[in-house]
Amino acid sequence: xxxxxxxxxxxxxxxxxxxxxxxxxxxxxxxxxxxxxxxxxxxxxxxxxxxxxxxxxxxxxxxxxxxxxxxxxxxxxxxxxxxxxxxxxxxxxxxxxxxxxxxxxxxxxxxxxxxxxxxxxxxxxxxxxxxxxxxxxxxxxxxxxxxxxxxxxxxxxxxxxxxxxxxxxxxxxxxxxxxxxxxxxxxxxxxxxxxxxxxxxxxxxxxxxxxxxxxxxxxxxxxxxxxxxxxxxxxxxxxxxxxxxxxxxxxxxxxxxxxxxxxxxxxxxxxxxxxxxxxxxxxxxxxxxxxxxxxxxxxxxxxxxxxxxxxxxxxxxxxxxxxxxxxxxxxxxxxxxxxxxxxxxxxxxxxxxxxxxxxxxxxxxxxxxxxxxxxxxxxxxxxxxxxx
Numbered sequence: 001x002x003x004x005x006x007x008x009x010x011x012x013x014x015x016x017x018x019x020x021x022x023x024x025x026x027x028x029x030x031x032x033x034x035x036x037x038x039x040x041x042x043x044x045x046x047x048x049x050x051x052x053x054x055x056x057x058x059x060x061x062x063x064x065x066x067x068x069x070x071x072x073x074x075x076x077x078x079x080x081x082x083x084x085x086x087x088x089x090x091x092x093x094x095x096x097x098x099x100x101x102x103x104x105x106x107x108x109x110x111x112x113x114x115x116x117x118x119x120x121x122x123x124x125x126x127x128x129x130x131x132x133x134x135x136x137x138x139x140x141x142x143x144x145x146x147x148x149x150x151x152x153x154x155x156x157x158x159x160x161x162x163x164x165x166x167x168x169x170x171x172x173x174x175x176x177x178x179x180x181x182x183x184x185x186x187x188x189x190x191x192x193x194x195x196x197x198x199x200x201x202x203x204x205x206x207x208x209x210x211x212x213x214x215x216x217x218x219x220x221x222x223x224x225x226x227x228x229x230x231x232x233x234x235x236x237x238x239x240x241x242x243x244x245x246x247x248x249x250x251x252x253x254x255x256x257x258x259x260x261x262x263x264x265x266x267x268x269x270x271x272x273x274x275x276x277x278x279x280x281x282x283x284x285x286x287x288x289x290x291x292x293x294x295x296x297x298x299x300x301x302x303x304x305x306x307x308x309x310x311x312x313x314x315x316x317x318x319x320x321x322x323x324x325x326x327x328x329x330x331x332x333x334x335x336x337x338x339x340x341x342x343x344x345x346x347x348x349x350x351x352x353x354x355x356x357x358x359x360x361x362x363x364x365x366x367x368x369x370x371x372x373x374x375x376x377x378x379x380x381x382x383x384x385x386x387x388x
Contacts, residue, residue: 064090066310068117071096071104076120076297077318078326088317091310101125108134108302117305118314123296126165127158127370135164136301142312145319150359153336156296157367165298166315168324169271169333171354172292172365173206173214176273177265178258180282189219189288192265193242200245204257204266207249207386209378210368211293212239215267218290224366227374232381239385249386258283269295270354274332277352285354287365294365296336328355334362 070081074097078084082093098104101122108119108129121129129135140146143166159165175186182199186192192203193215206212210224216238217224222231247263255276257263266273273285299318301311318324325343327335332352336359349355371378 061309062090063310063313066307067092067094068305068307068310068314069094069096069115070118070120070314071098071107071116072120073098076327076331078323078330084323085314085317089310089313091307091313093310093314105129115304115306116302117307117311119300119302120168121298121300122368123156123158123165123167123298124368124370126298126300128372129300130159130164131370134303136303136305136308136311138162138164138166138301138315143316143319145316148319148321148324148337148339150336150338152359152363155363157294158296158369159298165300166319167336168297168299168318169327169331170294170296170336170362171270171334172287172294172357172362173211173267173269174273174285174287174292175265176255176258176268176276176283176285178261178263178280178282179284181261181264185284185286186265187286187289189215189290191288192267193219193238193245195245195265199264201247202262202264203246204248204250204254204263205242205246206251206267206269207382208251209375209382211251211267212249212382212385213378214293215239215288216242218288218292221290224293225369225371227371227377229377232377236381236384239381240388243385243388255279255283270357271331271333274352274354278332281351292365294363294367296367 068091070093072095082095085091085093096116098107104119104121105125105128107116109132126135138146146162146166149162149167153167153170154160154162156162156167175189175192177186179185183196192205195203205215213235214224216235217226220231220234220238222235226232226235247257250257250266254263254266254268255272258266258276259279268285270285273283276283277285299315301308301315305311319337321337321340322343324335324337324340327333328340328344329348332348332355334355334357338359344355
């Protein structure tokens with residue numbers, strides 16, 4: 001099965017923020033030359049884009065002579081998005097792709113003759129970029145369609161008030177499981193950390209740094225942004241003890257192992273569990289009682305952009321209800337756009353229960369934030385656990 005946006009998670013936080021930590025010493029904007037096109041599915045419906053505003057939110061600007069470079073994960077927006085943008089605004093766009101947050105961060109912090117104007121990055125990475133002075137401020141004058149967001153989407157931990165980023169997708173991490181192969185639905189993170197012996201060797205966990213730690217963090221009552229050495233030691237010990245129960249660590253095809261029955265439970269991102277559910281309705285998703293995270297992927301405008309009017313016009317267009325709904329209809333991720341919900345295929349919400357989680361419930365998950373230099377602690381924790 002082809003998976004739109006499958007390279008996105010390779011990671012949302014992996015070497016968690018080593019690149020972000022390095023930003024403090026990096027003052028150069030820009031990025032690599034763009035090329036290629038996005039690899040998404042069919043195009044979205046229409047929608048109306050407001051007239052472009054100048055950088056100060058003043059008079060409308062003719063965008064026909066402007067051209068921008070957009071960098072996104074593969075398959076994360078309609079494949080004809082550049083043509084839609086041209087038709088709506090007159091501006092031209094080129095789409096380039098990245099496989100991980102680390103890859104796009106390297107582009108954004110390296111000098112280059114041609115820069116990236118709009119980038120899609122996860123929330124904690126947007127925070128790091130902003131702290132490094134690389135992002136243009138977001139205002140309702142520049143992005144009028146920001147009004148379409150759920151109120152809860154304006155209170156995100158890494159960027160309260162959406163001052164430098166616009167949320168594009170969001171979700172939670174939980175347990176994806178075969179309801180027909182377990183005696184009872186999992187209710188706790190301990191169900192995968194210290195499982196019933198009959199499930200030994202049939203469980204997978206995520207290996208990327210912030211998510212490897214998450215089940216143990218929550219099971220022990222700690223924050224997903226914990227940096228206290230004592231807490232991290234407890235987290236590491238629990239994860240090392242859990243390792244003997246695992247089939248393995250898997251960030252990309254765990255749902256295939258659930259489909260085949262090689263695994264019966266997996267730590268999973270809600271959207272990716274949906275890829276398994278699409279193949280086998282006995283696969284279910286649940287949030288453990290101890291709680292979880294809130295991950296967010298965002299759109300940001302680079303301060304080094306030479307065509308900021310067109311860049312903001314693009315971000316604004318992506319918040320058009322029909323265009324934004326494309327993500328849920330094609331990638332099966334929740335979106336923080338309240339106005340777009342009426343354009344989501346209702347049959348998908350029947351098939352994928354995670355799409356029925358309301359904004360207020362979804363945002364009960366603890367927001368991931370940039371932890372700066374303390375990210376190296378998670379790199380060491382991950383190495384210690386996976387090599388034990």
